[in-house]
Amino acid sequence: MHIGRSWGGGGHLEAACPCPLEPCGLVDRDKVVDECDQHSPMACKTMRTGHRPEDCPGVGRDVVVAIGRTETARSTVIDAASMEEAGYVNLFLLDALDDYRAAVEHEAAERIRMFPETPAGHAADWWDAATIPDAIVNEIDPETAS
Numbered sequence: 001m002h003i004g005r006s007w008g009g010g011g012h013l014e015a016a017c018p019c020p021l022e023p024c025g026l027v028d029r030d031k032v033v034d035e036c037d038q039h040s041p042m043a044c045k046t047m048r049t050g051h052r053p054e055d056c057p058g059v060g061r062d063v064v065v066a067i068g069r070t071e072t073a074r075s076t077v078i079d080a081a082s083m084e085e086a087g088y089v090n091l092f093l094l095d096a097l098d099d100y101r102a103a104v105e106h107e108a109a110e111r112i113r114m115f116p117e118t119p120a121g122h123a124a125d126w127w128d129a130a131t132i133p134d135a136i137v138n139e140i141d142p143e144t145a146s
């Protein structure tokens with residue numbers, strides 16, 4: 001089984017843990033690293049997504065890696081902000097915010113790159129070019145899709 005701790009595919013927990021990532025961005029139950037505090041049976045954590053290796057979509061790892069980069073950049077912003085004194089902004093915080101923005105944009109770009117290989121991408125009407133941008137944007141910004 002390929003397993004993960006988030007709904008709907010791999011997330012920041014998979015990106016940050018020591019287990020090797022499968023092409024889908026999930027972790028193979030048989031390759032879970034003992035010291036992993038997320039996927040190891042000893043951790044007793046709920047797996048919320050999974051599929052058999054033969055059902056693996058084979059895409060998504062780049063997105064999970066990008067999610068991990070965003071998460072790291074976000075932590076750096078929080079660390080920089082917690083060093084702030086009132087009324088004082090250090091340049092490290094501004095750099096950290098720039099890096100965070102770059103990481104978020106990279107994550108969105110990886111989602112777009114993966115889109116043609118996803119179920120939604122397979123279902124998209126590639127002959128009707130007018131619908132494609134909508135379909136792709138919904139992949140990276142589903143909340144505002146209607």
Ligand SMILES: [Zn+2]
Nearest residue numbers: 017019036039
């Ligand atoms: Zn793990």
Ligand SMILES: [Zn+2]
Nearest residue numbers: 002022024056
């Ligand atoms: Zn898989």
